[in-house]
Amino acid sequence: MKRRASLSPVRALLAVAMLGLLSACGTRPPSMTTPSGPARVVRTCPPAPACPACQACPGDAPAMTLPPAAPAEPLQRVDWSELPGWGEDDHARAWPALRESCNAIAQQPRWQAMCEAARALGDAPPAASVRRFLEAHLEPWAVLNPDATRNGLITGYYEPLIRGSRTRSERYPWPIHSVPHDMLTVDFGDLYPDLKNFRLRGRIVGNKVIPYWTRADIERMQDRAPAPTLLWAADPIDLFFLQVQGSGRVELPDGAKVRIGYADQNGHPYQSIGRWLVAQGELPIEKTSMEGIKNWARANPQRLSELLNTNPSYVFFRELPARGGGPIGALGVPLTDERSVAVDPRTIPLGAPVYLSTTWPLSDRPLQRLMFAQDTGGAIKGAVRADFFWGFGPEAGVQAGRMRQQGQLWVLLPRSSRP
Structure with a gap:
């Protein structure tokens, strides 16, 4: 992703001076790009053909540059109905990942009640029970980019054997x-x-x-x-x-x-x-x-x-000690094949449930499922950005290597808490 260049103080002064000159000539100034977004330039005076020598036009109001729009809040509360494919996912397959997350976050006040209730539900509840549990304890928040768009890059990774x-x-x-x-x-x-x-x-x-x-x-x-x-x-x-x-x-x-x-x-x-x-x-x-x-x-x-x-x-x-299960992620718990994601923790808290809507590698077939934020990565930067963990071995490597899809994310937070 290319980083947007910011204006240096000298360039900013020159830009302001140019806006003044263009305003005096009755010309609509171009929009400017600032570090926080495009500035909105409003021209309040009509064209003035009586000023061929580019003199100030009597009665013309100066051009006015409005401040750029503020970046969007990264999380926005939505209804469950806005999560595409939520009702079709087999939520029970994500239960082991939820239990692993709770091993790391259960003592945090935000997650304590949910994790205690999860323990009471047992090791392998049916899918319908898991869905009711999630909807009773959590609420979905759409993840937004600073420009308020919802699409971002979804890549894949795996545990290789060399x-x-x-x-x-x-x-x-x-x-x-x-x-x-x-x-x-x-x-x-x-x-x-x-x-x-x-x-x-x-x-x-x-x-x-x-x-x-x-x-x-x-x-x-x-x-x-x-x-x-x-x-x-x-x-x-x-x-x-x-x-x-x-x-x-x-x-x-x-x-x-x-x-x-x-x-x-x-x-x-x-x-x-x-x-x-x-x-x-x-x-x-x-x-x-x-x-x-x-x-x-x-x-x-x-x-x-x-x-x-x-x-x-x-x-x-x-x-690492010889043991079963997936590799240890940044959360400190084993990753779960096809149910763990790496995220940018500046937006999505580690351990949180995350709903993902994207497509399978090299296709437009929907890939929509409940995941858990259990890892981070040096290249995983930005709000709508995730790395999908495919598992261990060559087959997982093929899927991970091909995955570079667009997708959307929702983080599921306890009802009693706010971002």
Whole structure:
């Protein structure tokens, strides 16, 4: 998504001066774009042909620029009838995800009553009971973009399986790093509550804190990087997409599988390598799926580092205990296949039920179901933005790699609370 450029103070002054000149000539000034939205320009005087030399026109009122409209509230209360497909979803399939969310949020005052009632309903209530329960305890709020539109991007992710080893060899040369010893993390929320979602990651050089190493820096250092090596991967592009997904499993040479999960990140923003390939003319946008990017990388091995290093972000992992279920998300609970989503927690609270209306990958077939906000992601920014968790393995990977749909979101909040 392109970021809208804001006006610098100098440009703003020049724009105001230009508006004045155009007003004096009886010309309708163009609309201006401001950081918060388009300004509305109102011309109150009629055209004045008696002013050919662009002199001020007697009796003309000056042009008046109205302030831009304020951004829309991100959540808007709606009726259940506005949720497309709500009555057709099998709500019982989402019950395990609800129970997992309650394991993390039950002590929060907002969710306490709902989670206590959910425990009383048991482990596997029928779908009709789950629907009545949700409608009795919750109410839907439509998620809106700042411009009041409701559509946004819905992508997919999954838990991949890659080949690796606990020892380095010619077959396994790519390090999978854990959190570096020298990386400093500053949580601004400890000092300024309004900045609770902001963290600074860097390293100390002399008496200064500077940005931490980029992906290119870490790749250049390889096993000399100041980050312990957990495992060694066989394929760099598979390792890259493991970092994009944030968790996965590594199959060792003896067939044993090790589960690893997100531990931290180097503080640099995520940049899409698919977007870079399109900008370079290497791939058309319709082929920038995970499968398409992998095919390009394997056909251009000499440019692999150039491709991967366009994304300066680097994810560090930790080894997780062997257990069943999905990977652990940002909420701290296992994700549920096709019922968990990653969201931007600045708009949608982690743990909350979320109703999603989108379409299946590469189709216009409706995909409408109850989900739970149990994860976050470096690329998941904005109100109407979600990442759909498909599960583990190759089939889930195919669906996740193809998913880039438009969709709408509703967050379900307890009746006694407000956003």
